[in-house]
Amino acid sequence: MGLKATLSRPLAAYIVRQYAHWQHDPIGTQQQVLRELLAQGARTAFGRDHDLGAARTAADLAARVPVRDYEGLKPYFDRVKAGEPDVLWPGKPLYLAKTSGTTSGAKYIPITKESIPNHINGARDALLHYVHRTGQSQFLDGKLMFLSGSPELEMLNGIHVGRLSGIVNHHVPAYLRRNQLPSYATNCLDDWETKLDRIVEETLPAPMALISGIPPWVQMYFDKVVARTGRPVGEAFPNFNLFVYGGVNFEPYRRKLFDTIGRPVNSLELFPASEGFLAFQDEPDNPGLLLLLDAGIFYEFVPAEQFFEPNPPRLTLAEVELDRQYALVLTSNAGLWGYSLGDTVRFVSRYPFRVLVTGRIKHFLSAFGEHVIGEEVEQTLREALIAYPEAEVTEFTVAPLVSADPATPSRHEWLVEFARPPHDAAAFAAALDAGLRRRNSYYEDLRAGHILAPLQLSALPAGAFRRYMKSQGKLGGQNKVPRLSNERTLADGLISE
Known part of the structure; x- marks a missing residue:
């Protein structure tokens, strides 16, 4: 020593x-x-x-x-x-x-x-x-x-x-x-x-x-x-x-x-x-x-x-x-x-x-009155990754997806960059939805009342978050990706990368 x-x-x-x-x-x-x-x-x-x-x-x-x-x-x-x-x-x-x-x-x-x-x-x-x-x-x-x-x-x-x-x-x-x-x-x-x-x-x-x-x-x-x-x-x-x-x-x-x-x-x-x-x-x-x-x-x-x-x-x-x-x-x-x-x-x-x-x-999601916080989505994701051990996540964020059709409910969109995707993406998305319903009573009420549809899982290509953060001058250092937002600036920016 x-x-x-x-x-x-x-x-x-x-x-x-x-x-x-x-x-x-x-x-x-x-x-x-x-x-x-x-x-x-x-x-x-x-x-x-x-x-x-x-x-x-x-x-x-x-x-x-x-x-x-x-x-x-x-x-x-x-x-x-x-x-x-x-x-x-x-x-x-x-x-x-x-x-x-x-x-x-x-x-x-x-x-x-x-x-x-x-x-x-x-x-x-x-x-x-x-x-x-x-x-x-x-x-x-x-x-x-x-x-x-x-x-x-x-x-x-x-x-x-x-x-x-x-x-x-x-x-x-x-x-x-x-x-x-x-x-x-x-x-x-x-x-x-x-x-x-x-x-x-x-x-x-x-x-x-x-x-x-x-x-x-x-x-x-x-x-x-x-x-x-x-x-x-x-x-x-x-x-x-x-x-x-x-x-x-x-x-x-x-x-x-x-x-x-x-x-x-x-x-x-x-x-x-x-x-x-x-x-x-x-x-x-x-x-x-x-x-x-x-x-x-x-x-x-x-x-x-x-x-x-x-x-x-x-x-x-x-x-x-x-x-x-x-x-x-x-x-x-x-x-x-x-x-x-x-x-x-x-x-x-x-x-x-x-x-x-x-x-x-300020990073919470309540576009529909659900009051979802970061800890809830992070715990939900962790639980899903335990259930689907083949999957690995590089980065993710969650945003509202407001339906333009009055007959179709709105929903949450989970934008996830996978290092390794789950074998069954639909089942993985259902696990996320079920986990959030258990953790957040407001989300459960909105889902049970069909005010919100099941969440949408959008898998992003490798490097999407890195490219977006770079385009915003926020690559590296102390910069962090928001987990949640009430609007779609980040989500739309990621999708366009």
């Missing part, structure tokens, strides 16, 4: 003990975080506009600060981007994390001196918890590969701007940097496919031990490794023993990824976002992600079914229930106040508080 692997074990034990302190009093920890945030927020333009100086409790915050997404807070974000200090947080942020996908174009999320440790320490502590729980630290002596965006940063009004993964790349500890792949020059390449080819060239000769990234983009990398070597990834990289992922539900990708690897490999799930590093899998055999409560983020939870009401309830950690869908709302030392992250979670344990990431609050 090398020096890094050896030294990581006492450090891991220390970090786990530190986490135990705040886990003993999670509610009190969150209350203290909120008090500190309000004290800082009172010194800002936002704080003056919302009377944060008089706020002390979560109820005070909710009374003064409405739930708003990026668009709702955009006038303040624009002032920060213009270089004005003391707008959302005292001073100027260190960075603006640039992301895409809003109606007004790119988002610029502040990362402050106080919030950057959350992003760095969250990933570090996830790995150290893994070391402590499993006793496996040998991966730290091998090569570590992170599929990420470019680390090149721009300067805008005195603030560095770049992709979150590129920003974080600048904070990789020095003792790990010499283990890190791909090289800086390769990471700076903008064209995803060129970059991926270069990554394959750099990693194939290396003793890869840890590979990290968003599952669909890692799958593209794995496919190139297999095509280049003619061997499963696990044979091409015999030292590879830990796959770290986040950003999307792993289950739809798990089977194909591990088939491509060709042997068992441990996995570790993270919950990172440009707005903060929120949770990680702290126990290898427990799929729940430990919510980070002492990292400068105060959490509120809006019941998903009430999110779009005029004044939805905003619950604190003390009020949440198990196995209920919540939309996440953040107030943080990045200068986010009542910020709707857009993600939904479901608590699977309390004390400690662990969640599963279940989807996006």
Whole structure:
């Protein structure tokens, strides 16, 4: 065992003990975080506009600060981007994390001196918890590969701007940097496919031990490794023993990824976002992600079914229930106040508080009143793949298919790119339909009342999702395919590819 692997074990034990302190009093920890945030927020333009100086409790915050997404807070974000200090947080942020996908174009999320440790320490502590729980630290002596965006940063009004993964790349500890792949020059390449080819060239000769990234983009990398070597990834990289992922539900990708690897490999799930590093899998055999409560983020939870009401309830950690869908709302030392992250979670344990990431609050399908969420379609697909083990899915999405004929019911359309199709596509489609009927009572009622016809399964040609994402400038990096939508922009774009 090398020096890094050896030294990581006492450090891991220390970090786990530190986490135990705040886990003993999670509610009190969150209350203290909120008090500190309000004290800082009172010194800002936002704080003056919302009377944060008089706020002390979560109820005070909710009374003064409405739930708003990026668009709702955009006038303040624009002032920060213009270089004005003391707008959302005292001073100027260190960075603006640039992301895409809003109606007004790119988002610029502040990362402050106080919030950057959350992003760095969250990933570090996830790995150290893994070391402590499993006793496996040998991966730290091998090569570590992170599929990420470019680390090149721009300067805008005195603030560095770049992709979150590129920003974080600048904070990789020095003792790990010499283990890190791909090289800086390769990471700076903008064209995803060129970059991926270069990554394959750099990693194939290396003793890869840890590979990290968003599952669909890692799958593209794995496919190139297999095509280049003619061997499963696990044979091409015999030292590879830990796959770290986040950003999307792993289950739809798990089977194909591990088939491509060709042997068992441990996995570790993270919950990172440009707005903060929120949770990680702290126990290898427990799929729940430990919510980070002492990292400068105060959490509120809006019941998903009430999110779009005029004044939805905003619950604190003390009020949440198990196995209920919540939309996440953040107030943080990045200068986010009542910020709707857009993600939904479901608590699977309390004390400690662990969640599963279940989807996006805006990515639901209710074109006909069915209120289908991402977790339901992902579980339904997983169940169908178990029933039809010959099938493998590369990517999928679900959209409404509205009938132009009043005599013919409308239906859902599942657009699926198969790595290997099922032997009986009609039976597979029927299994999907039956699974969704069991999971969603609204869908069942619409199907039973013949308001909706059985779903339509549309098999897409190989590479359809990749080509569409490339045409939209969203190939690779942190970009993700929406599971559900209430309109057909994505579906029609895929069909036309």
